[in-house]
């Protein structure tokens with residue numbers, strides 16, 4: 001795969017991407033990322049407006065009753081697990097990390113409900129530390145393109161970490177996600193409109 005071409009072609013369309021999850025602090029991004037599991041960003045942003053009015057930071061979220069959190073975040077789905085994790089993460093941040101969201105992978109993944117993907121979102125978008133989150137769009141696109149041949153997010157992350165300069169990891173993940181949402185749909189990819197068509201193994205196989 002010509003990774004430079006891949007990046008450049010997507011960059012020409014989407015440029016420097018901004019994380020679509022509205023937040024004012026690392027903690028708010030952490031909460032929004034948790035809510036975004038199997039939920040669209042637009043819906044998350046509607047719900048976090050209400051949630052952050054009630055609990056804008058880790059201490060106030062830790063003090064909020066789990067039932068109250070669940071009631072507010074219900075529209076995001078999976079609310080029982082999400083409210084438990086959100087309160088648990090807020091408590092851990094207060095008790096073990098002095099009220100501040102940790103800024104490294106090792107500690108981030110100790111928080112309930114935070115895996116490598118979410119931790120990488122935090123690193124790249126809240127702490128300006130290179131991170132490459134692998135979500136379902138990233139996985140699908142890179143496999144269709146023939147750039148990777150695995151569904152294992154950690155393996156994909158490692159391949160990209162080797163192939164792409166670190167300062168591009170965060171934006172590259174955004175670019176793939178934006179393109180997955182706009183063009184390379186899961187069911188019916190719009191290959192005829194795709195700037196990556198000439199690089200894409202899936203598209204070549206169709207011909």
Ligand code: SF4
Pocket residue numbers: 141144145183184185189190191192194195196197198200201202203
């Ligand atoms: S050519 Fe088709 S399959 Fe390949 S990245 Fe573009 S939309 Fe996806």
